Amino acid sequence: MIEINHLNKTFTEKGSKVEAVRDVSLHIAKGQIYGIIGNSGAGKSTLVRCLNLLEIADSGDLRIGDQQLTFKNGRACQAGSGTPLSEKDQSRLRRSIGMIFQHFNLLDRSTVFENIAYPLRYTGMSRKEISERVDELLALVNLQDKRGAYPAQLSGGQKQRVAIARALANRPQILLSDEATSALDPDATESILNLLLNLNERLGLTIVLITHEMAVIKSIAERVAVMENGCVVEEGEVYDVFARPREEITRRFVASASALSRINKLLAEDSPMVRTKPGELLVKLTFTRESVGEAAISAISQKFGIAVNIVLASVEELRGVALGGLIAIFHGDAEQIQAALDYLIKDKVEVEVLRRG
Ligand SMILES: Nc1ncnc2c1ncn2[C@@H]1O[C@H](COP(=O)(O)OP(=O)(O)OP(=O)(O)O)[C@@H](O)[C@H]1O
Ligand SMILES: [Mg+2]
Structure with missing residues (x-):
């Protein structure tokens, strides 16, 4: 659906690049x-703005559905012929992609109806057709009773629903969501994410979800790309990235959305909960879909005669698949502890030794 190849975009401002x-x-x-996560300034918004030609990339190739584009000399061109895209083609491409933003970008002086109807002007639809389409969209986002309301009369979550309805007015195949939940409280965030998931399932909508919050990625994305300084530094299935983050920045994002991240505070404070005596080991275990459900802890204590003191434990659910985490102190004979760790690794449990007593 979307193929981005070797895309580059540089801004020059006051002589600095x-x-x-x-x-x-x-x-x-x-x-x-598809989630894209990164810290402020990582280039997330610029990347997605290049997809709907709000920014024109300097170089690289882009395929959106059946449109193949290549960027050169500051212009979007047809791949192959190299002819610059006509205004008509550009607006056709833009119409096939909807976009929502952190601050909703609604017209304050227009009603909910008028906001949603806005992109339907000049499409050749009659007033009656527009009215019917808006009603359909209001039903889609569950806002039928707010047809005549003004944005100021709506909650943040409701405003974002209006923005989603407006973005979908022209039946785009793709929805770009740039920090759409960043200005919302946790309940409204959850309800908007559920709506996006629902639209994805019901309409087959492709969604590119930009965020700086791993919790957002975790709740609805299937794949994720991690951006840092303009580059994609890590990419993969959300489950795999959570289970085995490779880059330091990814580890930090994963930790921010994990119930086990409290361990860092406990370690920093040298809490009695994490103090290890000589011979003891503080270990973090991650049980993935390959290993979860195995009675690994009772197995190792029986097989190797070691005691396992649980410090923190969690089971998360990523789109219906469980990911377990356990931080525990292993106590016992050094060789037996090592044998237990080897056993766990063989059983596809991710093992990280946090501290040796
Ligand atoms: N129009 C512009 N002119 C000059 N520099 C820009 C422009 N747009 C973005 N930049 C710069 O490009 C870099 C990437 O910005 P971008 O907005 O894509 O980041 P982001 O990952 O979306 O950040 P945030 O999470 O804060 O929204 C930043 O250093 C920013 O200052
Ligand atoms: Mg941004």
């Missing part, structure tokens, strides 16, 4: 919810 997007290549399948 910012490489906002550097050699980014990503493939996003049709019907996927």
